[in-house]
Amino acid sequence: MSDxxxxxxxxxxxxxxxxxxxxGISTGLDLQGGSMIQIQTERPLSQxxxxxxxxxxxxxxxxxxxxxxxxLKPWGNEFILAYIAGVDPIEAGKLIGKPGKLTAMIGxxxxxxxxxxTRIDPFGYDAQRGNWGVPFTIGDKAAERFRDAAIETDxxxxxxxxxxxxxxxxxxxxxxxxxxxxxKIVNSMVLETGGKDEGMEEARRIEVILRSGALxxxxxxxxxxxxxxxxxxxxxxxxxxxxxxxxIGVAVVIxxxxxxxxxxxSVLVTGVSEIIIIFGVASLxxxxxxxxxxAGIIAAVGTGVDNQIVILDEIMxxxxxxxxxxxxxxxxxxxxxxxxLIAAMVPLFIIGFGMLKGFAVTTMIGATAGVFITRPAYAxxxxxxxxx
Amino acid sequence: xELSSHDLKKLMIIPVILLVVSMIIVTTTAQKNAIxxxxxxxxxxxxxxxxxLEKEQxxxxxxxKFDDDLSIDTISDISGVVGYTVQLDAFLSVEEKENIQNxxxxxxxxxxxxxxxxxxxxxxxxxxKEGVKAVFFALIFMAVVVFIRFxxxxxxxAVVISAFSDIVITLAIMILLGIPLTAGSLVALLLLIGYSVxxxxxxxxxxxxxxxxxxxxRLWRAMKTGLTMAATTLSAIGILxxxxxxxxxxxxxxxxxxxxxxxxxNTWIQNARILQWHLERG
Numbered sequence: 001m002s003d004x005x006x007x008x009x010x011x012x013x014x015x016x017x018x019x020x021x022x023x024g025i026s027t028g029l030d031l032q033g034g035s036m037i038q039i040q041t042e043r044p045l046s047q048x049x050x051x052x053x054x055x056x057x058x059x060x061x062x063x064x065x066x067x068x069x070x071x072l073k074p075w076g077n078e079f080i081l082a083y084i085a086g087v088d089p090i091e092a093g094k095l096i097g098k099p100g101k102l103t104a105m106i107g108x109x110x111x112x113x114x115x116x117x118t119r120i121d122p123f124g125y126d127a128q129r130g131n132w133g134v135p136f137t138i139g140d141k142a143a144e145r146f147r148d149a150a151i152e153t154d155x156x157x158x159x160x161x162x163x164x165x166x167x168x169x170x171x172x173x174x175x176x177x178x179x180x181x182x183x184k185i186v187n188s189m190v191l192e193t194g195g196k197d198e199g200m201e202e203a204r205r206i207e208v209i210l211r212s213g214a215l216x217x218x219x220x221x222x223x224x225x226x227x228x229x230x231x232x233x234x235x236x237x238x239x240x241x242x243x244x245x246x247x248i249g250v251a252v253v254i255x256x257x258x259x260x261x262x263x264x265x266s267v268l269v270t271g272v273s274e275i276i277i278i279f280g281v282a283s284l285x286x287x288x289x290x291x292x293x294x295a296g297i298i299a300a301v302g303t304g305v306d307n308q309i310v311i312l313d314e315i316m317x318x319x320x321x322x323x324x325x326x327x328x329x330x331x332x333x334x335x336x337x338x339x340x341l342i343a344a345m346v347p348l349f350i351i352g353f354g355m356l357k358g359f360a361v362t363t364m365i366g367a368t369a370g371v372f373i374t375r376p377a378y379a380x381x382x383x384x385x386x387x388x
Numbered sequence: 389x390e391l392s393s394h395d396l397k398k399l400m401i402i403p404v405i406l407l408v409v410s411m412i413i414v415t416t417t418a419q420k421n422a423i424x425x426x427x428x429x430x431x432x433x434x435x436x437x438x439x440x441l442e443k444e445q446x447x448x449x450x451x452x453k454f455d456d457d458l459s460i461d462t463i464s465d466i467s468g469v470v471g472y473t474v475q476l477d478a479f480l481s482v483e484e485k486e487n488i489q490n491x492x493x494x495x496x497x498x499x500x501x502x503x504x505x506x507x508x509x510x511x512x513x514x515x516x517k518e519g520v521k522a523v524f525f526a527l528i529f530m531a532v533v534v535f536i537r538f539x540x541x542x543x544x545x546a547v548v549i550s551a552f553s554d555i556v557i558t559l560a561i562m563i564l565l566g567i568p569l570t571a572g573s574l575v576a577l578l579l580l581i582g583y584s585v586x587x588x589x590x591x592x593x594x595x596x597x598x599x600x601x602x603x604x605x606r607l608w609r610a611m612k613t614g615l616t617m618a619a620t621t622l623s624a625i626g627i628l629x630x631x632x633x634x635x636x637x638x639x640x641x642x643x644x645x646x647x648x649x650x651x652x653x654n655t656w657i658q659n660a661r662i663l664q665w666h667l668e669r670g
Contacts, residue, residue: 030636038511079511089504090489093482221482223428223507228500231438235634238465242631249623257616291636292575299579302624306586306617313613329593336537336589341582343533347525348578351518359575 009377012369013273016280023283028290028358031236033229034069035089037082039096042218044077053217054080057096059208064095064163075352080219089224095163096221102209103161104146106172107153112142118187120210123203126190132199133192134207143185150180160209167209168202239294246298247271250305258312262385267308270378271301277369278362293358300366303341307334307370311379315386327379338371393604397665403658407553410560417563424563426570426639429516431509433480436463436635437492438471438501446472449491454478465633471501473635479508519574526578527552530585537589543596546662547588550654554584557654558647567646572639579640580647583621587614587655595663603667607660614655622648 029036041053054072061070061084069085084092102114119137126133138146150156155177160168170191172180179186191210193202227235247268254264278297282289314330315323342364349360417423427434437446446460454476463471480488485504492502507515530551535544555577562569594610595603622645629641 030634038507040508040510076514079514088499090482090486093485220508222511223505225503225505227503230498230500231503234438235632235637238631238633239637242628242637245631246624246627249627250620253616253619253623257619291634292572295572295575295637295640298624298628299582302621303582303586305620305624306583309616309620310590310613313609313616317609329598332597333590333593336533336593337582337586339533339537340530340585340589343529344526344578344581344585346529347522348575351522351525356571356575363579 003377003380005376005380009273009373012280012373013276016276016283019280019283020276023286025279025283026286026288027232027236028288028293029083029085029232030225030227030291031232031289032085033227033232034083034085035087035092036225037084037089037092037096037221038075038223039080039082040220040222041078041080042220045217046077049217050074050077050080053219055208056211057082057219059205060162061092061095063165063167063209065092066165079222086229088228089226093221093224096219101161101163103164105159105161106146106149107156109149109153111146111149111158112138114210116142117210120207123193123200123207125200126192129192130195131192132194132203133190134203134210135188135190136210137188140185140187143187147180147183147185150177160206162209168206235291239291243294243298254309260385263312263382266378266381266385267305267312269381270308270374271305273374273377274301274304274366274370277373278366281365281369282362287361288358289362290358292356293362296359296362297366299359300363300370303337303367304370304374307337307375308378310334310337311375312382315379315382323383330379331375334371334375338367341367393602393664396604397661399657400661403553403653406557406653410553410557413560413563414556423559424566424568425516426568426573427475427505427512428507428571429512429519429569429574431477431479431507431512433476433478433485433504433506434635435474435476435488435492436471436503436505437474437497438463438503438633439497440469441472441495441497443472445495446474446492449495450474450488453488453491463633463635463638466631470633479506515571519571523555523574523577523581526581527555530581534585534589538592538596542666543592543663546659546666547585547592549662550588550651550659551581551584553654553658554580554647554651557650558643561646561650562643567642570639572636573643576640576643576647579644580651583644583648584651584654587617587651588659590614590617591655591659592663595660596667603664607656607664611656611660615652618648618652 045053054074057080058070058072061082062068065084065087067084067087071083073081075081104111116139117136118139121135123132123134150172155172157169157171159166176186176189191206193199193206251264251268254267275297278300310333311330315326318326318329345360345364349357349364443460443462451458457477459475461473462469463473489499489502489504493499531548534547538544558577558580590613591610595606598606625641625644625648629638629645632638
């Protein structure tokens, strides 16, 4: 066990186990339960518009569905993929279908609604007051109602609701109180969110919420996929069982051909190490393990076993040649196989192809770990085994 | 061996005929727009129900809602039938979906055991386009790698043709068996390219780069390794197909199974005999 290649393998396996146990592995929605929703915008968007639509939708989905685990990704320039944990697509679909309803209340009196906002300015910093804030303007009627409600409630807090869920509350400033008491109609106000970074973050969020009443571009739900937590768990269990049985199948074939326990064991050890390293890397780069990713792991380990058979046969068949020569020959084939597998997976990775990117990612991680870490170590193990 | 090496060369006619027939099947079916496709590539709704109901029960409950325009299939694992898929061509509104979900729940199925997947034509067309693009570029990249690796025209060309043929014949078999093309099966085709090239590189390296022993002897040794590889992969993927309950994993597994068998022929008959011809030509 003093060989460098075997040491390298052990180091990677131990590191991966440490990573997985401390950082954990996040699973995709098809294993944990949730919805994947495909949204189409009414026309292709510029980068800026796309960012804006995504921020607004993100805020609405989080607020409206009361969940935190929402991920939105653009796909091309007119599609958006939304991943929402723990919610079924029917619930999510109902929310996406309708525009957000924004209401501002003072105490329990309605002051104005989202469609009465006539103008929302980008959030900014007021150096004099040391506060971040979002300036906005409301129509005359709304301003009148705002004034009356403020006086009626004796300047209670102003609460903002998005789809009936409270998103913010703020007191009315003294200067504004004075103006309203004097009977003035104030159309333009600033919703202040405090200083520092938290203030800035909150101001950014508030601006999105104010604008979310009217998404700048019409969106449509054009596809969805929902898996419940129960089904997801079932898939994980079935996949683990299948993986385990597949290993037994491979072991039986290898034993039938070579009739040596140590050879079977070395193939299994190498395969299992590859799986551990794939999980380690997935944990490191925080890649979600979903069903396509599991298929990718199976593919990587499958081609891994194939490569091991090539190495084994090269070493066993060409007995007259030096060990060095035989291993070099084997790795000519192994490297070729690695390069073509990567070549076949790169287009899938770049194009993204909906929800199947995970397949390309785990296959590439597994194949690369195989070529540079596990297979060199495997070749070394074989030398020890076959010398006996 | 009774057959001479020369006679064996004639075996090549089999994969060539199969490739030509398959190309005809694939192109004519594609022209008629009749390639069976999953809803993720052609649009529609797929309802998966994980429950040991009777097929009849589902049919009587759901068929009238869609003028019988639906197809019901079973999902099984080692233990037997674990559920059903119901496929509709229609893309439903959120309300219609909720309605269907409720009528399935009314049959005594837990809400958690129902999974609905749907896609409108616009997004499924994009998925199909990207999938075909991915397969196309994968073939090109693979060809470039193979040519760089071997640096001689005939062997490289043989590898590329073999991968291409694997995909086309597999597609033709899928069409004949009515196995739908889905995003999952497109990914399986990509994997097939990788797998196909693996065995071809093994073959080419063994018979071309190393020149010890007769051609048939070198071929036989390479084949022994290749068949062991195929046996392990077939058993692993076969088990995955039988044991998994996820439709996505099954879609990927069945295509790889078909492709692997096709690849056996393309590698050990077609590619091998092309190399033989190449060597004899000098």
